Amino acid sequence: MPEIDPEPTCEIEDGGGTVRVRLNGRWTATHASAVEKNMADLVAQAEGGRVILDLSSVSRLDTLGAWVLDRTRHELGDKGLSADFTGARDEHRILLDEVAYRGFQTSQPQKPGTIVDFLADIGRSVVGVGKDFAQGTSFFGEIVSALVKVALNPPRFRVPAVTHQLEQIAYRGAPIIALISFLVGAIVAQQGIFQLQKFGAIAFVVDLIGILVLRELGVLLTSIMVAGRSGSAFTAEIGSMKMREEIDALRVMGLDPVEVLIVPRILALLIGLPLLTFISNISALLGGAVVTMTYGGISLDIFLVRLQQAIAFSTFMVGMIKAPFMALIIGLIASLEGMAVQGSAESLGRQVTSSVVKAIFMVIVVDGIFAMFFAAIRY
Amino acid sequence: MAPQSSDPASPNFRETIIRVRGLEVGFGTKTVMKDLDLDVYRGEILGFVGPSGSGKSVLTRTILGLVPKRAGTIEVFGENLDDLPPEEHRRLERRWGVLFQHGALFSALTVKQNVQVPMREYLDLSDRLLDELAMLKIEMVGLKPDAADKMPSDLSGGMIKRAALARALSLDPEIVFLDEPTSGLDPIGAGDFDELIATLQKTLGLTVFMVTHDLDSLHSVCDRVAALGDGKVIAAGPIETMLASEHPWLRSYFHGKRARAVMG
Numbered sequence: 001m002p003e004i005d006p007e008p009t010c011e012i013e014d015g016g017g018t019v020r021v022r023l024n025g026r027w028t029a030t031h032a033s034a035v036e037k038n039m040a041d042l043v044a045q046a047e048g049g050r051v052i053l054d055l056s057s058v059s060r061l062d063t064l065g066a067w068v069l070d071r072t073r074h075e076l077g078d079k080g081l082s083a084d085f086t087g088a089r090d091e092h093r094i095l096l097d098e099v100a101y102r103g104f105q106t107s108q109p110q111k112p113g114t115i116v117d118f119l120a121d122i123g124r125s126v127v128g129v130g131k132d133f134a135q136g137t138s139f140f141g142e143i144v145s146a147l148v149k150v151a152l153n154p155p156r157f158r159v160p161a162v163t164h165q166l167e168q169i170a171y172r173g174a175p176i177i178a179l180i181s182f183l184v185g186a187i188v189a190q191q192g193i194f195q196l197q198k199f200g201a202i203a204f205v206v207d208l209i210g211i212l213v214l215r216e217l218g219v220l221l222t223s224i225m226v227a228g229r230s231g232s233a234f235t236a237e238i239g240s241m242k243m244r245e246e247i248d249a250l251r252v253m254g255l256d257p258v259e260v261l262i263v264p265r266i267l268a269l270l271i272g273l274p275l276l277t278f279i280s281n282i283s284a285l286l287g288g289a290v291v292t293m294t295y296g297g298i299s300l301d302i303f304l305v306r307l308q309q310a311i312a313f314s315t316f317m318v319g320m321i322k323a324p325f326m327a328l329i330i331g332l333i334a335s336l337e338g339m340a341v342q343g344s345a346e347s348l349g350r351q352v353t354s355s356v357v358k359a360i361f362m363v364i365v366v367d368g369i370f371a372m373f374f375a376a377i378r379y
Numbered sequence: 380m381a382p383q384s385s386d387p388a389s390p391n392f393r394e395t396i397i398r399v400r401g402l403e404v405g406f407g408t409k410t411v412m413k414d415l416d417l418d419v420y421r422g423e424i425l426g427f428v429g430p431s432g433s434g435k436s437v438l439t440r441t442i443l444g445l446v447p448k449r450a451g452t453i454e455v456f457g458e459n460l461d462d463l464p465p466e467e468h469r470r471l472e473r474r475w476g477v478l479f480q481h482g483a484l485f486s487a488l489t490v491k492q493n494v495q496v497p498m499r500e501y502l503d504l505s506d507r508l509l510d511e512l513a514m515l516k517i518e519m520v521g522l523k524p525d526a527a528d529k530m531p532s533d534l535s536g537g538m539i540k541r542a543a544l545a546r547a548l549s550l551d552p553e554i555v556f557l558d559e560p561t562s563g564l565d566p567i568g569a570g571d572f573d574e575l576i577a578t579l580q581k582t583l584g585l586t587v588f589m590v591t592h593d594l595d596s597l598h599s600v601c602d603r604v605a606a607l608g609d610g611k612v613i614a615a616g617p618i619e620t621m622l623a624s625e626h627p628w629l630r631s632y633f634h635g636k637r638a639r640a641v642m643g
Contacts, residue, residue, distance in 0.1 A: 028551070029498075029502050029504075029512075029550065029551060030502070032502055032503060032504045032505075032508060033503055033504075036505060036508060062551040062583065063512070063515065063516070063519075063548075063551055063583070064504075064508070064512055064551070067508075067511065067512060067515055068508070071511075091581065091582060091584065094578075094581060094582045095582040095583070098519065098578065098582050099515060099519075342532060343486060343530065343531065343532020343533070344486035344487045344530060344531070344532055345485075345486045345487055346486065346487035
């Protein structure tokens with residue numbers, strides 16, 4: 001329905017010492033700027049004496065209008081004028097009383113210099129890293145003690161929870177991990193062929209793929225995928241349970257959240273990640289074999305024979321030994337970040353991001369440490 | 380209840396602000412309500428009661444357009460919601476405010492920022508006015524000024540209700556939907572809240588659609604009460620009509636132990 005929407009205006013009649021201000025139109029939030037401007041002009045113009053604000057022809061007044069009017073009355077008062085309302089309808093009068101202008105002390109956040117800010121940020125991050133490390137260690141202790149408790153008291157082992165998590169992590173994760181490993185194996189083989197061709201050493205591409213995949217790539221790809229797929233899911237699940245006080249509910253029932261929520265997930269990771277690593281190894285080798293066949297003209301038979309010569313059982317074990325450690329890192333970081341979620345949706349998002357980023361970073365760092373370790377012991 | 384006249388000249392005329400006719404809502408194979416008719420008149424406070432799970436919240440959400448309906452019409456401000464183009468619908472949404480049962484405050488924003496969200500979106504306000512108006516709404520709903528900079532996760536249940544009401548009122552709406560506004564408040568807080576709603580209704584000319592179980596609220600502030608049961612409005616009218624009703628649920632609701640305690 002079309003509404004006549006008259007802009008708020010005021011007519012000022014100067015009657016010797018007494019200024020009569022007649023307000024017309026709608027003094028509402030939709031005309032906020034006009035309302036404010038009218039009143040600011042009035043305050044600027046007014047000089048001494050008495051001001052009477054006549055509201056009798058105001059067609060509509062809302063809280064914003066009433067607020068600005070009452071604010072104006074006070075501002076006029078501060079200038080040494082006396083200001084009053086007249087002709088206000090009952091409902092407008094109630095509204096004016098209800099809003100009753102008062103100064104609000106709004107706290108403006110203080111802005112220190114950018115350099116100070118920058119340094120403070122660095123300091124905070126360093127302290128944060130230190131705290132993370134301490135918390136991680138204590139949390140690790142909690143998990144180990146919960147694992148020991150479960151091991152000593154097998155009936156407390158939650159088989160359904162572990163199998164459910166195993167399904168989520170390993171069974172549902174297997175196809176994508178197999179696909180990605182296949183592709184990466186193929187890409188590494190293709191690049192290997194192109195580069196080794198220059199030296200007439202195409203046959204060594206099999207050694208390259210075999211060693212690289214089994215020692216490093218398989219477990220690394222799997223860990224990164226699991227950190228992205230399952231680590232983020234853990235953090236989000238535990239975090240939203242924390243937000244809705246479900247963790248507290250477990251606690252007051254005498255259940256240990258670490259035992260109920262975290263131990264099954266970590267156990268499932270400890271079982272699932274080596275399995276996935278194995279699948280990843282096989283897929284990557286398969287991808288490499290397919291490419292060496294098509295680009296390098298090496299048949300599958302020869303590929304397998306060369307592979308047997310190139311790798312030993314230890315090559316395979318180097319990769320597999322790392323898998324449970326990666327599982328522990330991912331599970332630990334994901335649960336820790338989940339428990340750190342505060343009340344807001346934003347904090348949930350932040351913790352999930354940091355869970356994935358930290359887990360992937362730590363996985364790569366630990367992989368590097370393992371590489372140095374195995375090199376040192378010549379394994 | 381006095382007969383409603385459709386003739387604007389009649390003294391009994393009351394403008395129907397929400398008119399629901401033949402509403403049917405269901406999920407899957409379950410029908411929650413069927414052939415439901417409801418009128419809400421301008422300027423009244425309608426209390427909406429019914430057993431738990433009878434679909435009070437579903438009806439509210441259907442009127443708000445959050446739950447799809449299977450049949451029937453809903454007219455708000457005399458306009459059929461189905462016929463409105465999207466821009467018109469958005470314009471209409473500015474004219475109502477909603478207090479969700481659990482507050483539904485934006486958890487990433489402070490209370491003040493929550494109240495300012497609709498203002499920033501729809502109004503062109505100076506920074507000063509934006510601040511002052513948000514603080515005004517926050518004080519109007521009975522929160523202390525220092526609550527303004529708190530995050531919703533730091534608030535108590537009652538404070539969340541108040542903050543959510545402040546947000547619902549931020550655009551001076553014509554209708555407010557309140558889903559169990561006083562549940563979780565202490566009796567004094569609930570009484571204050573009722574009084575607040577009554578005052579706001581008077582000053583701002585609000586129409587209030589209130590889902591409630593609070594017998595005190597029904598007695599002290601509601602002009603009319605509607606009861607939902609078996610997927611229909613089983614009775615609507617002033618509280619006296621409710622008290623006189625023979626419907627078994629209404630009898631036990633209004634004549635039960637708790638009701639007697641309230642009414643003496």
